Amino acid sequence: MRRSPRTCLLALLALLGGLLTVTATASPAAAAPNFKAPYACGQQWTYSHHSAEVRQALDFVRTDGGGTAGSPVLASAAGTAYRYSQPSGAGNYIAVEHGGGWKTYYFHLAAFSVANGAQVAQGQQIGTTGSTGNSSGAHIHYEQLYNGVGQTIVINGQSLAPYPGSYYGKYLTSDNGCGGGGGKYWVDTFANATGYAAANTADAQGVLNAGTNYVYCKVWGARVGTASQFNHWWLRTDLDVVYAGKNGRNAYVSAYYLSRWGNDEARDNNGTVIPNC
Numbered sequence: 001m002r003r004s005p006r007t008c009l010l011a012l013l014a015l016l017g018g019l020l021t022v023t024a025t026a027s028p029a030a031a032a033p034n035f036k037a038p039y040a041c042g043q044q045w046t047y048s049h050h051s052a053e054v055r056q057a058l059d060f061v062r063t064d065g066g067g068t069a070g071s072p073v074l075a076s077a078a079g080t081a082y083r084y085s086q087p088s089g090a091g092n093y094i095a096v097e098h099g100g101g102w103k104t105y106y107f108h109l110a111a112f113s114v115a116n117g118a119q120v121a122q123g124q125q126i127g128t129t130g131s132t133g134n135s136s137g138a139h140i141h142y143e144q145l146y147n148g149v150g151q152t153i154v155i156n157g158q159s160l161a162p163y164p165g166s167y168y169g170k171y172l173t174s175d176n177g178c179g180g181g182g183g184k185y186w187v188d189t190f191a192n193a194t195g196y197a198a199a200n201t202a203d204a205q206g207v208l209n210a211g212t213n214y215v216y217c218k219v220w221g222a223r224v225g226t227a228s229q230f231n232h233w234w235l236r237t238d239l240d241v242v243y244a245g246k247n248g249r250n251a252y253v254s255a256y257y258l259s260r261w262g263n264d265e266a267r268d269n270n271g272t273v274i275p276n277c
């Protein structure tokens with residue numbers, strides 16, 4: 001029943017011609033996931049940026065007394081993990097595709113902890129820290145990319161810029177995985193709802209029975225509802241009824257079925273906005 005209220009909406013402030021101030025809300029489809037540190041809950045690491053690097057990467061080494069080499073590398077947010085090897089550069093590395101154009105990189109791994117193409121949860125171990133490839137010592141080289149372009153790294157909604165040029169100037173303590181496998185948000189649903197493989201009605205997996213249910217997170221997708229009552233958000237959850245040959249875990253149910261809240265709102269029973277997946 002633990003809840004961690006947080007919002008993860010990106011607001012863009014645009015200045016036009018120096019005269020007109022326009023505030024625009026980023027399209028929900030493009031909102032970044034609520035990224036967390038790429039290492040275990042409670043650990044403190046220091047970070048630095050090497051100016052020779054093209055993208056907005058940060059290198060992390062551990063500073064809480066534990067060894068950097070061999071420390072678990074965790075997914076910053078949920079997604080699909082892909083394994084790569086580049087002996088002359090990134091070494092063994094993982095790219096996690098988060099959807100909506102967002103991707104994170106984890107370079108120089110000593111070992112992989114997941115299969116290529118695996119679905120991973122936020123906080124799930126995807127590898128161990130190492131120094132493979134072009135690296136002079138164990139560290140996590142970490143990047144956040146949007147549509148293939150490196151972005152200034154943001155953790156829990158906080159930018160880590162300006163980047164320090166060397167270690168031991170700035171530190172970050174992780175809260176990734178502190179919840180022990182991903183937060184659950186409790187919601188009431190007013191009718192039995194079909195669950196699908198993705199945020200659309202293409203591939204039915206089973207049914208989430210009406211009542212009080214937990215959900216993990218939300219994604220923007222196909223519109224469900226009537227002319228006056230509708231929702232584009234889809235809630236990731238585990239279904240009560242699973243169709244033959246289908247998968248009831250991490251299926252998507254339309255937020256249209258929430259018993260309260262307005263069109264295109266996705267909140268839990270406390271009114272907390274359910275985080276993006």
Ligand SMILES: [Zn+2]
Nearest residue numbers: 057058059141
């Ligand atoms: Zn690096």
